[in-house]
Each structure stands twice: as structure tokens, then as C-alpha cells.
Amino acid sequence: MSLFTEPRRFPLDPPRHRGWLEVICGSMFSGKTEELIRRLTRARIARQRVEIFKPALDTRYHAQDVVSHNHTSIRSTPVQLPSEILLLAGGGTDVVGIDEAQFFDESLVDVCRQLADGGTRVIVAGLDMDFRGRPFGPMPALLATAEFVTKVHAVCVCCGELAAYSYRTVPSASQVLLGETEAYEARCRPCFLAGEAAQPLRDPARQGAAGR
Numbered sequence: 001m002s003l004f005t006e007p008r009r010f011p012l013d014p015p016r017h018r019g020w021l022e023v024i025c026g027s028m029f030s031g032k033t034e035e036l037i038r039r040l041t042r043a044r045i046a047r048q049r050v051e052i053f054k055p056a057l058d059t060r061y062h063a064q065d066v067v068s069h070n071h072t073s074i075r076s077t078p079v080q081l082p083s084e085i086l087l088l089a090g091g092g093t094d095v096v097g098i099d100e101a102q103f104f105d106e107s108l109v110d111v112c113r114q115l116a117d118g119g120t121r122v123i124v125a126g127l128d129m130d131f132r133g134r135p136f137g138p139m140p141a142l143l144a145t146a147e148f149v150t151k152v153h154a155v156c157v158c159c160g161e162l163a164a165y166s167y168r169t170v171p172s173a174s175q176v177l178l179g180e181t182e183a184y185e186a187r188c189r190p191c192f193l194a195g196e197a198a199q200p201l202r203d204p205a206r207q208g209a210a211g212r
């Protein structure tokens, strides 16, 4: 990963540090997992030692593999807590990949920091916003503390524009609801807002307002 770095020329520069944090974010279907798999595959080709983790609750496609909507996949270790990543990746891992980061708690931020401080390249992929368009889990803090941020976009299924929102098509107010195309659509801002306006009673805040 040398895209954003200048070649070192000055003889008094400190030694180059290998650890940093990269975050890949965007809506559902935007290609986060494909991009994560692409980067991790390249690291393996470069004979780096790569470990991949995902939250154990994400069993949509496979209990162990990280699988994209396009069915590309890579073997991973499901974990309940971010602290397990430190234990399992400690010592000798060059690159750590983490998918579905939005499902972990805030302690993931410190785990990523510790890994990067220790010299590991950490690549995290996750939803930046939930189905209401609100920041999701530890993603805001990860984005703030990353050296490199990549925001990818899906195609709006309503109009074909770039989509940054994950629109939920089923009646659930729970922030966590695993699903695919049966429960979510990628939408651009206007199409997302049009959908929200059509179902105002789904949002508890609006329900309260409606009840007053």
C-alpha cells in the first residue's frame, strides 16, 4: 500500500513503521467485502501472513467464510469479542482483515489501534450507516482513527444512481437484522428519503411524534 505515501529520502527519517489502519465503508451491496478480499488476497500473494476475522453472529452465507454477495469468499475465524482478535492474531501476523465491523462493540477501536501500533496492517470493512442512515457501532471511531479510508458505493435499485444507503424493506425497528435482498435495497439519498416518507411509523421517534 504505497498510494498515499512519499518515498523516504531524508537520511534522518525514523524507520518506516509497518502498522496502520485501513477502513472500507459504504452501504450494503457496495463491494466492501469484495474489496477486503481483494486486498487480503494480494497480501497473501506477497507471502504475508494474513488472518481474517468476522463477528460470530454473521452466519448469513457461511459460518466461517467471509462471503461477498457475488459469492467470492475467503476463510475467516468467527469471534464473539474483539479481544479474541488480539489473542488469535498476536505475534507474527502481517495483515489482519475484519469484516462486518459494525456488529462489534466499541472495544474494536482499541484492538485495531493496538494491532496497528504493534506493526500490523489492519483492514476493516463495515457498514458506516444502519438502515435509518445513522452511524453504525464502532464505525465512526474507526473512520476517525484510520490512516486510509475508502468509501465504496452500490447502485441504487430504484434509479441507477450511486447508492450510499441501505434501505430496509421489511417491518423491523431492530438495528441488527441479518439479511440480503429479501430485506434490504441499496438506495441513493432521494430514493432512501422517499422510502422513509412512505413508512413513517417504522421509526420509533416518528411513532412518538405521531402519537402526540
Ligand SMILES: Nc1ncnc2c1ncn2[C@@H]1O[C@H](COP(=O)(O)OP(=O)(O)O)[C@@H](O)[C@H]1O
Pocket: 026, 027, 028, 029, 030, 031, 032, 033, 034, 035, 067, 068, 069, 070, 153, 154, 155, 156, 157, 186
Ligand atoms: N444494487 C447493487 N449495487 C451494486 N452491486 C450489487 C447490487 N446488488 C447486488 N450487487 C452485487 O454485490 C456485489 C458486492 O458484494 P459485496 O462485496 O458483498 O458488497 P458489501 O460487502 O458492500 O455488501 C457486486 O459486485 C454485485 O455483484
Ligand SMILES: Cc1cn([C@H]2C[C@H](O)[C@@H](COP(=O)(O)O)O2)c(=O)[nH]c1=O
Pocket: 027, 028, 029, 032, 033, 060, 126, 127, 129, 130, 131, 132, 166, 175, 176, 177, 178, 179, 180, 184
Ligand atoms: C443496514 C443494516 C444491515 N444489517 C445487516 C444486514 C446484513 O446481514 C449485514 C450487512 O452486510 P453487507 O455485507 O454490508 O451487505 O448487516 C443490519 O443488521 N442492520 C442494518 O441497519
Ligand SMILES: [Zn+2]
Pocket: 156, 157, 158, 159, 160, 161, 187, 188, 189, 190, 191, 192
Ligand atoms: Zn435512487
